[in-house]
Amino acid sequence: MKYCKSCLTTSLRPNSSFNKKGICVACEFSSQSNSLSSQTHLVRLKEKIRLLRGQVKLKLNNYDCIVGVSGGKDSTRQALWVRDRLKMRPLLVCCAYPPYQMTDIGASNLENLVKHGFDLIVDTPAPKTSRDLSKKSFVEFGNVCKASEMALFASVPRIAIDFDIKLIFWGENPALQVGDSLTGELADPLDGNNLRYLNTLVDGGEDWMDEVFDSVHKKEHYKYPSLQEYERRNINIIYLGPAWDDWSNEMNSTFASLHGLTLRPNEEKITGDISNASMIDEEFTNINMMIKYYKYGFGRTTDLVNESIRKNEISREEGIELVKLYDGVCDDSIIQKYCKYIEISVADFWKYTNYWINDRIFTKTEKRPIPKFNVGEDFND
Ligand SMILES: [Zn+2]
Structure with missing residues (x-):
């Protein structure tokens, strides 16, 4: 698993591609689109x-x-x-x-x-x-x-x-x-x-x-x-x-809340969403973000952080700290609710989820797997 040299995109992302300098397509676009203004x-x-x-x-x-x-x-x-x-x-x-x-x-x-x-x-x-x-x-x-x-x-x-x-x-x-x-x-x-x-x-x-x-x-x-x-x-x-010159997760949520949008403040430890503003219409998507992390080694926090790195709002190092804290977070309460919805037991939930865990980059346990890699560092899987 390789990381983009500029952001924290991993080579395991579906459809990802890196140029000769090890830069992902989104970072490459972003440096080019800066030259062509909004x-x-x-x-x-x-x-x-x-x-x-x-x-x-x-x-x-x-x-x-x-x-x-x-x-x-x-x-x-x-x-x-x-x-x-x-x-x-x-x-x-x-x-x-x-x-x-x-x-x-x-x-x-x-x-x-x-x-x-x-x-x-x-x-x-x-x-x-x-x-x-x-x-x-x-x-x-x-x-x-x-x-x-x-x-x-x-x-x-x-x-x-x-x-x-x-x-x-x-x-x-x-x-x-x-x-x-x-x-x-x-x-x-x-x-x-x-x-x-x-x-x-x-x-x-x-x-x-x-x-x-x-x-x-x-x-x-x-x-x-x-x-x-x-x-x-x-x-x-x-x-x-x-x-739009100021199109970003951050700006969109600020603008939208000034126009009456309700967000989910202080729930990042439950949903894993550091913006408190993505997918607020539904909760089960948070499970997907967790499973995505188990499959590809990155989750929603990585996506949010990458955007901020490209805009020079935070450094790659600051991004790594946030990703370590929040990628893969999805509270048991959301998982229990989902199990009730599709009528399976929590044990079965983990049995099915375990199948999708990429064991080249995670060590499987009975419940949550443990990453073998360090965020931001290329890992020989
Ligand atoms: Zn990148």
Whole structure:
């Protein structure tokens, strides 16, 4: 396992790639995109929209674009930015978690968007199907929300097709933010049309879900529309992140909380989330962050810290200390709740989880494994 020389990305990250100097793709992008300012990207973004308007009729059914929202910090900011800065009329689309799973904070943050005057469509997959898929993806992939992530990404373009809306805005470009190089368009960081190749959507395919569905229309929630369908409908995806000079986890949560968003303060020892602001609409994702750490040697703290290192907010050494404290943290209470949800025992939870622990970099125990590596130092696994 190798570490990026500049940040703390490991070579075990799916789709990661390092250049000859041992620098990850996200750090390389970041040094390049610094030379191309967000102001330049904003001009390009507006030009893209102008060109699109020349090619297709954007304003139909009262809306000229869709902003995919989750009720989290990024979506609050995106929605307001598209309306107030770009002067567009977005339809907000949210693929919500089933009632059992959604936190009260998640629900009140969606309500907050409506209070800001937006039209919001909430699409909720059938609860029992959603639970069965979560259990299946946990057992088969060591991922408790694989299906709900697929539903999240699929629901937005599906509603774009249904409403004949040609333009979709997403916030962050995964290549720029976390270094998923499959989606990375070096040529154009604003271009989101490669989103379909995101690891989350491609890895494992779709067929594993089939035996859970008892009707065809339930599957529609989870299937990303085909490339042909996209092209026939002239649907375009644009990332907003590169066009903002202060797009970051930190800024987005500050901005969003000033606009009524509720965060989860002081819960980092329970959730492992040092920002107290990611995935506030749902708790089980924290389990995924823990398992991700066991699989690849890095978790959410690494992702958050890497962003701060790239922005020169903290040093690599300070990042290492935070990662040591918080990567892999997910309180037993969350695990117990999840076990109750999918109807398995806690012992079985660890039995299944153990299967996903990478024993080249962790020593397995009956419960939580112990890392063999030191954060930030290349490890001969
Ligand atoms: Zn890096």
